[in-house]
Amino acid sequence: MSDEETQPESTEAIDEILRTARSVRRRIDFDRPVEREVIEECIGIATQAPTGIPAEIWRFLVLTEPEPKRALAGLYRQALSALAEARGGEVKTSQQQLADRLDEMPALILVCAEGRPAPDSIPLQVSFYGSILPAAWSLMLALRARGIGATWTTLHLLHEREAAAQLGIPENVTQTILLPVGYTRNAVLRPAERRPPGDITYWNRWGHPKNS
Numbered sequence: 001m002s003d004e005e006t007q008p009e010s011t012e013a014i015d016e017i018l019r020t021a022r023s024v025r026r027r028i029d030f031d032r033p034v035e036r037e038v039i040e041e042c043i044g045i046a047t048q049a050p051t052g053i054p055a056e057i058w059r060f061l062v063l064t065e066p067e068p069k070r071a072l073a074g075l076y077r078q079a080l081s082a083l084a085e086a087r088g089g090e091v092k093t094s095q096q097q098l099a100d101r102l103d104e105m106p107a108l109i110l111v112c113a114e115g116r117p118a119p120d121s122i123p124l125q126v127s128f129y130g131s132i133l134p135a136a137w138s139l140m141l142a143l144r145a146r147g148i149g150a151t152w153t154t155l156h157l158l159h160e161r162e163a164a165a166q167l168g169i170p171e172n173v174t175q176t177i178l179l180p181v182g183y184t185r186n187a188v189l190r191p192a193e194r195r196p197p198g199d200i201t202y203w204n205r206w207g208h209p210k211n212s
């Protein structure tokens with residue numbers, strides 16, 4: 001391997017992936033499995049993300065068989081029902097539709113971390129989650145680059161202990177993001193409406209508008 005600095009030839013393709021990595025909940029080909037090698041390739045890319053100390057705490061639990069998918073989907077639905085109740089019955093239709101067909105998703109990828117975040121230290125918590133969530137996001141992007149849609153979900157964590165018991169996850173492993181994944185079908189993914197950088201970026205001192 002050379003030490004020479006490498007630069008992608010064009011940023012266009014990368015920027016397009018970054019701009020359009022939207023949640024894909026409905027436009028999924030439920031009948032097309034996502035190949036194990038493709039998932040492993042994407043995990044290989046994801047683990048190029050930054051890692052802290054201890055290094056490489058990431059673990060990936062990929063559910064493709066009906067029974068574990070059903071078990072996790074059941075817990076996810078319970079969590080969504082509780083959320084709906086708390087909001088007076090209101091959840092987004094697409095969120096409900098994802099929940100309804102969660103166990104039909106070709107794969108559910110649960111991104112886990114060895115260890116537990118410190119209960120009362122912000123630096124240690126940031127370090128812990130900062131060592132796992134970039135990999136989860138890279139995984140979603142790598143999947144997206146291969147035509148595989150996903151949704152960034154956390155709802156099942158309301159039942160993290162039950163999920164651990166169902167799936168054999170040890171006590172000292174923290175579950176984080178659950179990515180339900182499948183090849184997209186007729187999904188048109190567009191950039192989201194977001195506030196412009198000038199409105200959310202300060203230079204040199206908090207709160208100073210960029211031009212002052």
Ligand SMILES: Cc1cc2nc3c(=O)[nH]c(=O)nc-3n(C[C@H](O)[C@H](O)[C@H](O)COP(=O)(O)O)c2cc1C
Pocket residue numbers: 021022023094095098151152153154155156192
């Ligand atoms: C921390 C976090 C947790 C989320 N949890 C869920 C979830 O459990 N279920 C779900 O359907 N979407 C979940 N989402 C996805 C958001 O609902 C999604 O980003 C939102 O629908 C906006 O769509 P977009 O990402 O395509 O802009 C979560 C997003 C974030 C950032």
